[in-house]
Amino acid sequence: MTKVTTDALIRKLETVVDLSASERDALLSLPVMLRDFGADQDIVREGDRPSHCCLLLEGFLLRYKLVGETRRQILAFHIPGEIPDLQSLYLKTLDHSLATVTPSKLGFIQHQDLYHVVTAFPRIAGALWRETLIDAAIFREWMVGLGQRRAPARIAHFFCEMFARLEAIGMAADGAVPLPITQEELGDALGLSSVHTNRALQDLRGKDLVSFERGKLTIHNWGGLAAAGEFDATYLHQNPERRPEPA
Amino acid sequence: MTKVTTDALIRKLETVVDLSASERDALLSLPVMLRDFGADQDIVREGDRPSHCCLLLEGFLLRYKLVGETRRQILAFHIPGEIPDLQSLYLKTLDHSLATVTPSKLGFIQHQDLYHVVTAFPRIAGALWRETLIDAAIFREWMVGLGQRRAPARIAHFFCEMFARLEAIGMAADGAVPLPITQEELGDALGLSSVHTNRALQDLRGKDLVSFERGKLTIHNWGGLAAAGEFDATYLHQNPERRPEPA
DNA sequence: CGCCCACTTGAACGTGTTCAAACGTCGTGG
DNA sequence: CCACGACGTTTGAACACGTTCAAGTGGGCG
Numbered sequence: 115m116t117k118v119t120t121d122a123l124i125r126k127l128e129t130v131v132d133l134s135a136s137e138r139d140a141l142l143s144l145p146v147m148l149r150d151f152g153a154d155q156d157i158v159r160e161g162d163r164p165s166h167c168c169l170l171l172e173g174f175l176l177r178y179k180l181v182g183e184t185r186r187q188i189l190a191f192h193i194p195g196e197i198p199d200l201q202s203l204y205l206k207t208l209d210h211s212l213a214t215v216t217p218s219k220l221g222f223i224q225h226q227d228l229y230h231v232v233t234a235f236p237r238i239a240g241a242l243w244r245e246t247l248i249d250a251a252i253f254r255e256w257m258v259g260l261g262q263r264r265a266p267a268r269i270a271h272f273f274c275e276m277f278a279r280l281e282a283i284g285m286a287a288d289g290a291v292p293l294p295i296t297q298e299e300l301g302d303a304l305g306l307s308s309v310h311t312n313r314a315l316q317d318l319r320g321k322d323l324v325s326f327e328r329g330k331l332t333i334h335n336w337g338g339l340a341a342a343g344e345f346d347a348t349y350l351h352q353n354p355e356r357r358p359e360p361a
Numbered sequence: 362m363t364k365v366t367t368d369a370l371i372r373k374l375e376t377v378v379d380l381s382a383s384e385r386d387a388l389l390s391l392p393v394m395l396r397d398f399g400a401d402q403d404i405v406r407e408g409d410r411p412s413h414c415c416l417l418l419e420g421f422l423l424r425y426k427l428v429g430e431t432r433r434q435i436l437a438f439h440i441p442g443e444i445p446d447l448q449s450l451y452l453k454t455l456d457h458s459l460a461t462v463t464p465s466k467l468g469f470i471q472h473q474d475l476y477h478v479v480t481a482f483p484r485i486a487g488a489l490w491r492e493t494l495i496d497a498a499i500f501r502e503w504m505v506g507l508g509q510r511r512a513p514a515r516i517a518h519f520f521c522e523m524f525a526r527l528e529a530i531g532m533a534a535d536g537a538v539p540l541p542i543t544q545e546e547l548g549d550a551l552g553l554s555s556v557h558t559n560r561a562l563q564d565l566r567g568k569d570l571v572s573f574e575r576g577k578l579t580i581h582n583w584g585g586l587a588a589a590g591e592f593d594a595t596y597l598h599q600n601p602e603r604r605p606e607p608a
Numbered sequence: 609c610g611c612c613c614a615c616t617t618g619a620a621c622g623t624g625t626t627c628a629a630a631c632g633t634c635g636t637g638g
Numbered sequence: 639c640c641a642c643g644a645c646g647t648t649t650g651a652a653c654a655c656g657t658t659c660a661a662g663t664g665g666g667c668g
Contacts, residue, residue: 161595179505181510186509189501204490204491205498209501209502209598232483236479236480236486239483239486240451240479240480243486247448247451250500255426257500257503257507258428258434262428262434263428298647306625308647309648313649314624344428344429348456351456512656554656556616556656556658557655561656
C-alpha cells in the first residue's frame with residue numbers, strides 16, 4: 115500500500131541519483147497517509163505551520179497568495195510526482211497557500227519522518243534539495259514573464275512549460291496534455307485579467323499555434339509557440355545531468 | 362585568513378542552528394579563494410557550468426536574465442553573507458547570470474569541498490538548504506508584486522524588503538541603509554521602465570514615505586511605506602524559528 | 609572646467625483593465 | 639426529453655496605467 119505511494123517519488127529521484135537498496139528502502143518505508151481531496155479545496159493555508167509535507171499522486175494543485183482581498187497571484191501549478199510544500203520542512207510558517215485544482219489524491223508524510231531520511235541519506239537530501247531548486251528556477255522564469263513579456267508571449271511560454279513538464283511524466287499524447295485550469299486561473303498566474311487573457315488566447319489560436327479548451331491543451335506548432343513565448347527549457351533542468359554530486 | 366572569510370556565513374547559519382565544534386571547524390577549514398571585482402561585472406553567466414559557489418563578503422550583487430536582446434529582468438539583489446549561486450551545487454547549468462553592482466569582495470568555494478561538507482554534516486546541509494528556500498520565498502513575493510501591484514506599491518514593497526534584509530545584517534543606521542542601485546536597475550527588477558520608475562518614486566517621495574538618492578535609502582515613515590507596499594515580512598523568514606529540525 | 613551618467617520632464621501612444629452584458633455548454637432535475 | 643441554472647467564455651466600449659521617444663537638467667569626477 116505505502117509502497118505504491120512513494121513510487122512516483124522514487125521514480126522521479128532516480129532520474130537524478132542512482133539510489134542504493136537501503137536508500138530505496140528508506141523511502142519505501144516512509145509512513146504515508148493517503149487522502150483524497152475534492153476540487154478547489156485548500157490543503158494548507160498561508161500562516162499555517164504544518165507538520166507534514168504532501169506528495170501529489172493524482173490531480174493538479176496550485177499555490178497562491180492573496181493580496182488585498184480581491185486579487186490573487188498563482189505562484190505555481192503542480193502535477194503528479196511533485197511535493198509542492200517540501201519547503202515547509204525547513205520554513206516552518208507557510209508564506210502562501212496550497213489548494214487543489216481538480217479532485218486529487220495526496221500522500222502526507224510527517225516532517226519528522228522525512229527529516230530522519232534526509233539526515234541519514236545525504237544523497238536523498240541532495241535530490242530533494244534539487245527539486246526545490248528547480249521550483250525556484252521556475253519562479254525565476256515566471257518573474258521574467260511577469261516583468262518583461264506581453265500577454266501572448268506570457269501565455270505561450272506558460273503553455274510550453276506545462277507541456278514540457280507534463281510530457282516528462284508521461285501525460286502527453288498526440289501533442290496534447292491535460293491542463294484543467296480556467297482562463298481566470300491562467301490570468302491569475304500570469305498577472306492578467308481574465309478578459310485580456312481571453313483575447314491574448316484568441317491571438318495564439320488565430321495563428322494556429324495552440325488550442326486550449328475543456329481542460330486540454332493541444333499544441334499545433336511547437337516551434338511557433340516556443341518562438342512566440344521565447345521558450346528555452348534549460349531552466350526546467352530536465353536533462354538529468356546525472357548525479358547531483360560534483361565531479 | 363580563510364577564517365575571516367567564512368565568518369559571515371557561520372554567523373548567518375548560527376541564527377538557525379547551533380553549530381557543534383566540528384561543524385564550525387568544517388566550515389572554517391573550507392578552502393576559500395578570495396577575489397575582488399569591480400562594479401558592473403559578470404561573475405558567472407547564463408549557460409555556464411561553474412565548479413564553485415561564491416560567498417559575498419562585501420558589496421552588492423544582482424542576478425538577471427536577458428530576454429530578447431533589449432530587455433532584462435533582474436531576479437534578485439544580494440547583500441553580504443549570502444551565497445547567490447548556491448543552487449549551482451545541484452543545478453549544473455546556470456539558467457541566469459550573476460553580476461556585481463558595486464565593487465565587491467567574493468569568496469569562492471569549490472563545489473566539491475562544499476559537497477563534502479553538506480554530505481558529512483546534515484545540519485549544515487539543512488541550514489544551507491533553508492537559505493535557498495528563503496531565496497525562493499523572495500522570488501514568490503516578487504512574483505506577487507510583478508503580477509498584482511501597481512508601480513508605487515511595487516517600489517514601496519521592494520524598499521521595505523531591502524531595508525529589512527540590510528537591517529538584519531547590521532547595515533541600517535538612522536532609518537537608512539545603503540542601496541547603491543540606479544533607478545534603471547530598480548525598474549529592471551520591478552518590471553517598470555526607468556521613466557515610470559522615476560515618476561512612481563516621486564509619488565512616494567511626495568507622501569514623505571522615503572527618500573532614495575545617491576545610493577542611500579532613507580525611510581521616513583515605515584508604517585506608511587509598509588502599508589503602501591502591503592509589506593508583511595513573514596516571507597523573509599527572519600524570525601529564526603530556531604533549529605530547522607522538526608519537533 | 610567640462611564631460612558623463614543618472615535623473616527628470618513632457619507628450620503621444622499602446623497594452624491591459626474594468627464594467628457590463630451576452631453566449632455557450634454541461635450537468636441537474638422536472 | 640426538455641428546461642433550467644451555473645459557470646466559464648466571449649464581446650464591446652471607456653478608461654487608466656505604464657511605455658516610448660525625445661529633450662533637458664543636475665551632480666560628481668577626472
